[in-house]
Amino acid sequence: MESNINETKYRKAQDRVVKLKRFYGRVFRGILAIIITGAINYYLNEWTHPWFLWVVFGVGLSLSLKAFRLFGTHLLFGKDWEERKVKELMDKDVF
Structure with missing residues (x-):
């Protein structure tokens, strides 16, 4: 049973490590894509028309959604937060 x-x-834990590794690879590729498109944008028009910001927005949105799915909602309002808030409210004697 214990085994x-x-x-x-x-x-x-192994599955979680694989997912984290995949996510960090995506972060690296996203940063690389932003750098390459920024360099191309600068080379073509010296940022008079910064169209590469659309790539930044797309990569940022994609990575945010993947991070939210991977790390979940417990980043902001997890179990620890609930316990701290309950203790805080009990200490203040709000009720």
Whole structure:
């Protein structure tokens, strides 16, 4: 029974590491794409028309959505936040 639990935890941790590795690869490729398109934009018109900002917006939006899916909502309002808020409200005696 104990070995099954450990094996399950190991597989979940391994899956999480694979997802994190994939996400960091996407971040690197996104930054590389922004640098390349920014350089092309500068070479073509010296940023008089900064069209590469559309690439920045697209890459940023895509990475934000992937990060939200990977890290979940617990970044802002996770279990720790709930516990801290309950303790805070109890200490203030709001009710």
